[in-house]
Amino acid sequence: MQDIFISPLSGGLAGWVEAFPHAKIADILKPNKSHASETIVFWLHMNADRQEWLTKTIKQIQQQYTQAKIVVLANSPNQAEALYAMSLGVVAYSHAYSPAQVLREMKTVISHGGVWMGPDLLKRLIEVSSTLAGNQAEQVSQHLSLLTNREKQVAIEAAKGLSNKEIARILDITERTVKAHLSASFERLGAKDRLHLALMLNNKS
Amino acid sequence: MQDIFISPLSGGLAGWVEAFPHAKIADILKPNKSHASETIVFWLHMNADRQEWLTKTIKQIQQQYTQAKIVVLANSPNQAEALYAMSLGVVAYSHAYSPAQVLREMKTVISHGGVWMGPDLLKRLIEVSSTLAGNQAEQVSQHLSLLTNREKQVAIEAAKGLSNKEIARILDITERTVKAHLSASFERLGAKDRLHLALMLNNKS
DNA sequence: AAAAACATTGGTCTGAAGGACAATACAGGT
């Protein structure tokens, strides 16, 4: 896993260099050189007056590197900026002058699929979200309203990943009947197969 | 770093045992035996009807072990419960039947100070908290981090509903190779078939 | 009552999916 620091300071910051001596340091994002598949960690050094640059750079990275992990290190961290950055898909946000040890920890965390943020930010996220979490009554997909009752039952089970045989057993009908209902469901919903059906019913699209 | 599983099932779950063969498994929280300084990871197995138990246990752990990390593994994960658990200080929340590798990833993440949660939950946290209108930065599934680059590419296309033939064409490899990568992906993620893979990569857990 | 929609089941057939055996080439680390 490769590290690329993007900072206006030539030579980066002391902590960065110490943490990742072999990392690349650049002042601007270079065009992709075909390493589209490798996972790269981008460390963006954020100045207070470069909101626009941050947005632009993050989007560029996401376009060019599908597997990239993006970290923002801010000179003056604040929660609003952190929220904004994470809404763009950044997986870690911290102080630019974090010690090398912390930077290494961050890398370990994000390279294993985790998210890194300060305890205060996390707390705030939770607080705000918890209060609004109540009204997420599970909305049944609108697609299901297009199906008959029996088709609904079969489609829901299929969308969970059950096989025709399993569906037949739990609904106490023949596998042949399951197929009939599924075929009808595909027809009505315009799904190509059970996988598309599952995607339709699980995503609210 | 010590692991303690607390589950009503004697012997825990298969995935847990595989991930941490040397962990302690208990059905209730035992009183503290002076290990106040060591960091312990508590894995709480959550049944749908044990909200009260969860709250009580978390608070007990936090009182007795100042350095503890608490993970909740839910039989039926849902965002409301996840938010609630994390508001109590839980640092990871996932499906109880997560494959062993995912569990190990979670441990790596949290033991380095990170937070582990499903992409949907994170997205929702950000969406709700952020004042800025969301662009949906495509959060790569945690599961994907278990796959090699090539497997990732294949798995992502398969999760969109493409056939092996279609995937082979756009990646410019043989259909046989697609199958090989997919089989490897199933193995790594513990998926039964491409539909389960799709559910894993598109949805929660 | 007649018509339409729904629920159920049958058989056949084609193609896709995925496992069970492989083999080869290449990169990186010990």
Added chain:
DNA sequence: ACCTGTATTGTCCTTCAGACCAATGTTTTT
């Protein structure tokens, strides 16, 4: 140099999915 992991491709085989050909009984609507 050797071993491990990754990427690639091969053949054979079994199972499953879904389309297409039906039919019959029940329920609902017109």
